Amino acid sequence: MTGKKNKVMRLTSQRKVILEELRKVTSHPTATEIYDMVRERLPRISLGTVYRNLELLSSNAIIQKLDFGEAQKRFDGNPEPHYHISCSECGRVDDIHIPLNRELEDKAADYSGYEISGHHVEFRGVCPNCRDKAATRH
């Protein structure tokens, strides 16, 4: 019905550690960053395994795969929809937990005729750290 595969997802040590490490941070790491984090606990894990698990976990809505237009995708251990902001200076990505604006979806549906299933908001700006650094330079 939903098109999802019906395979049982086994709890391998690799999968468990990837999920644990991802849930520890709010930094929205890339696949290679996660690889590095996980390798401290599982030195023999391969990058391919990390990619495969991130793909599987995100397609099962256990984590989120994010794309901020950079070369590498990022991952978020929190599967609940929420907004994000990225710093144009240092590239860091933070969560923005303001309430989702459902009215936007109604407007978009009226405008487009689409049947809307969700939306995402990405803010751009300069993070407090980088703003302070810039100020210090004067």
Next chain:
Amino acid sequence: MTGKKNKVMRLTSQRKVILEELRKVTSHPTATEIYDMVRERLPRISLGTVYRNLELLSSNAIIQKLDFGEAQKRFDGNPEPHYHISCSECGRVDDIHIPLNRELEDKAADYSGYEISGHHVEFRGVCPNCRDKAATRH
């Protein structure tokens, strides 16, 4: 001051045709789609040139580079900020010209301490075509 290069951007036939073709459509084509469109008028143009021009034009805010999490980036001949919606069935991308919600930026600034420079909203849903097709199938 702004970090932009000060080179003069020359009006080559390749650049002109790329821009013209991109402005003709609202389909948010990928680089290879633009390559195919342009090649009908300039059969000897190379894909590298298309990429270089799309990069240059978007970094000069003459066009927009968009990323919907697919493998390929997409391009929009309209440089004005506006929202987008993509169809989860067929992948098409449409503009949503509802007014930008600046209040969201204020809320995000309050929440995060960032200095916000802009935001983008992406809706997901099923386009009218695909909805009709799905209905017909029953």
Next chain:
DNA sequence: GTATTTGCAAATACTTTGCAAAACC
């Protein structure tokens, strides 16, 4: 016991880049 998952390495997909020749202003 059997289907899923892993590590490894090779393959793929998209985009970028070096360079000499051509084009623009």
Next chain:
DNA sequence: GGTTTTGCAAAGTATTTGCAAATAC
């Protein structure tokens, strides 16, 4: 005339995949 841009081909980067061995249940 000097700088930018092009075509071409090769390189780069991120991600995916085939396969035999290992693992989970």
